[in-house]
Amino acid sequence: MVEEKLRVITTRVPQKVIDYVEEIAEMDSLDKAAIYRRLLLKAIAQDRVERAVEIYTRDEATLLKAAELAGMPASLFAEELARRNIRRGLGIEALQEGVQNLQNYLDKTGKKTTESQ
């Protein structure tokens, strides 16, 4: 497997970030650069999910598209939405129309729809 080429960035961070990374580096016996990379990648992954959820909630992407933006499988993204109590279901009018569409389909295929119980 070819290792991804790493590039250098320089940025200023608050002292508390430096203190935290030094603490973790010591605990995990890793160099500080590795810890910065790990935290940065984790934060990016989280940010992708947050943004995808936001976009999905605004109906600006379908479930599949939003899952792709989040960088995760659609089923896991759907679970993430459920965890956040974000409803994916359709509205009343859409559902009523769907029921009618299905009834028409069943009638066409020779199945009689009975009245509700």
Next chain:
Amino acid sequence: MMIILDASILMNLKKTDLHNYLQIIFDDIRISGQIQEEVVTKGLKYNKKDAILTQKQIDAEIISVETVLEEDIKPIEKVLHKGEASLLPILERVQQEEVLIGTDDRPFYRYLKYVYPISFGKSVRIISSLDLTIVLFQRGIINREVATHLLQQLEHIGAHGPIEIMESYHIIEKEEE
């Protein structure tokens, strides 16, 4: 008649007991016991050649909208995943009355309902898991207890609808104030 189940509804059918009832509703379409991993996988793995369906295949096949038809995908609304976009050329080839699309995805529904007719000059008919539950109940295939169980399962995965819809179809009784 062509039934297209998109990934969002396939996923929900698999996660709930609804998959047990599909044969009853769609017994004229080859679906028996098929909402399993391999069907979704088959959809995902369709290549360009497979994805161009003949009319005979349309009568028999359930396809996933994740069918990828790279060369047929046109620049469209960025709201869609390329797999969903690949459905559009297939829809273009069939008559409106020949297709029923199953989706539990609100943004995809909105695209199909409001954008697609403007772009393609014809409308499509859409159903959802909740519609399936309601019709199963209406037809007396399932009783209220089973319908309520299915609704709870759909609620658990976030695919339920507003409570009023269940009340309007008498699956649950309206609470007196």
